[in-house]
Amino acid sequence: MASVTSHSGKAHAGGASAVPAPGFLSGPEPASVAEGFRSAQAVATLSPIKWFGVSGALGALAFVTFVACLGFGTETISFANVAALLAQGPFAESEIRNAPHYIILWQVRVPRVVLAFMVGGSLAAVGASLQALLRNPLADPYVIGISSGAALGAAVAVLFGIGLSILGLSVLPFYAFLGALLSLLIVYRIAVSYGSFSIHTLLLGGVVLNAIFSALILFLTTLADPYKASGMYAWLMGSLTGPDFPTVLILAVYLLLGVAVLVSQASALNLLTLGEEAARSLGVEVERVKRVLFAAAALLTGSVVAFSGLIGFVGLIVPHAVRLVFGADHRLLLIASGIVGGIFLMLADTLARTLLSPTEIPVGVVTALVGGPIFLYLLVRQRRRIVS
Numbered sequence: 001m002a003s004v005t006s007h008s009g010k011a012h013a014g015g016a017s018a019v020p021a022p023g024f025l026s027g028p029e030p031a032s033v034a035e036g037f038r039s040a041q042a043v044a045t046l047s048p049i050k051w052f053g054v055s056g057a058l059g060a061l062a063f064v065t066f067v068a069c070l071g072f073g074t075e076t077i078s079f080a081n082v083a084a085l086l087a088q089g090p091f092a093e094s095e096i097r098n099a100p101h102y103i104i105l106w107q108v109r110v111p112r113v114v115l116a117f118m119v120g121g122s123l124a125a126v127g128a129s130l131q132a133l134l135r136n137p138l139a140d141p142y143v144i145g146i147s148s149g150a151a152l153g154a155a156v157a158v159l160f161g162i163g164l165s166i167l168g169l170s171v172l173p174f175y176a177f178l179g180a181l182l183s184l185l186i187v188y189r190i191a192v193s194y195g196s197f198s199i200h201t202l203l204l205g206g207v208v209l210n211a212i213f214s215a216l217i218l219f220l221t222t223l224a225d226p227y228k229a230s231g232m233y234a235w236l237m238g239s240l241t242g243p244d245f246p247t248v249l250i251l252a253v254y255l256l257l258g259v260a261v262l263v264s265q266a267s268a269l270n271l272l273t274l275g276e277e278a279a280r281s282l283g284v285e286v287e288r289v290k291r292v293l294f295a296a297a298a299l300l301t302g303s304v305v306a307f308s309g310l311i312g313f314v315g316l317i318v319p320h321a322v323r324l325v326f327g328a329d330h331r332l333l334l335i336a337s338g339i340v341g342g343i344f345l346m347l348a349d350t351l352a353r354t355l356l357s358p359t360e361i362p363v364g365v366v367t368a369l370v371g372g373p374i375f376l377y378l379l380v381r382q383r384r385r386i387v388s
Contacts (some may be wrong), residue, residue: 046329054326058339065343066117069350070109074358077101086110090245107244115243115251116349116363117342119304120314122255124341125334126297127315128322129262132269132330133293134202137320138378141301142312144206145187146180148213150298150305153179155217155232159224173254176302183209184298203379235309238364240349243307251307258300262334265293269330311364313371314341320378 067086071077077085085105088096096102123141130139141147156162157175187209191202214236221232234241268289271279276286304311318341319333326336345363348370352361 046331051332051335054332055335055339058336058343062117062339062343062346065346066113069113069116069346070105072350072354073104073109074353075101075104077105111243111245111248112240112349113346114248115308116240116345118248118251118255119240119308119311120318120345120348121338121342122259122300122304123311123314124318124322124337124344125259125262126300127341128319128330128333128337129265129269129293129297130315131319132273133290135273135275136202137323138203138316138375140313140316140375141180141297142310142314143316143375144202145183145209145213146298146301147305147310147312148210148217149183149186150176150180150302151236151310152213152217153177153182153302154306155220158232159220159228173251173299173303173306176306177299178302179213180302180305181295181298183213184294188294234362237362238309238311238367239362240308241360247307251303254303255300258296258303259338261292261296262300265289265296266330266334269293269334270328273328273330309362309364311345311367313367313375314345316378317371317374318344320374 067082068079070082070086071079081101082105085102088102090106090110092102097106126146127140130141130144131137133139154172154176156179157172162175187202187205190205193201217232217236221229224232268279268284271282271284272286272289279286319337322337322340323333326332345367348366349363352363352366355361
């Protein structure tokens, strides 16, 4: 793992300098092929025992966090009572189903906390894959403008009522996916202009796209009726309010597809972190892998934005922390980041709905307050590394 970290550092150090970018989706080239082989051997040591051990432990922690979060809200429910109500299942006898705590738990909190886990896990997995693909820990779907593009696509579909359902399945994530993919391609094309790649140009392009897309969304919102407009404003700040089980199941279809694609490319991501030259030497079809990963990242980001709005910095904070603890092997990192991202957003949402109860803080505000300072810290540290 140490080898991977050192090479990533070299790639970062060249941040704003000109680096060959032969293809449309080409990125920076780091160290030599020989170093790539040595680093590839370093990440190949992940054992099944470690994978299952870490995944199992994090899964157990996620379940405990899930049960604990169900107890908090305007009406507090004890941990024991939550466990007992969960044991009854969603199809309990009518006598139990009419109990206030049962209704609160199964109709309101369970779908909401499950949605929080799914959204957080997806954003974290996307962040981990983008950071590997761009070889920089500052890459995040929110920071580089993918989320704003997805929000614009979804806003256009909602405000103009463009085919929101086909055969009972919401196609809103599809429009958000198109917006996210367009945003990703634009910002990446900006970053590789003039035959070079610059992470600072990528970040700046993301900031500019965020501003443009946010302005367009606000303009479209002014054209909507007041009821839709108020809902759009709440959605833009990130909201997990009011999901039901059909919504969660629809989202799960999109997310499972996207996550499966990311996980299937874990080994390729390991090699891409070593540089495109080394990855090609080791048999990776670099351009194909990039396109597949970009499409999966856009699908996941678009899907979660369509249902939860703009929730930022999850894809920045979580992969960075998980990488420090468990290493840079993406066969484990993607799964671990997904689980930890789900835990993080469940806790953030619980804090959002309990801190000023009965008033609810948008969960996007909570994640921004946590992630913003961490992003600034990483940016300053990155700049110091380049200067030194």
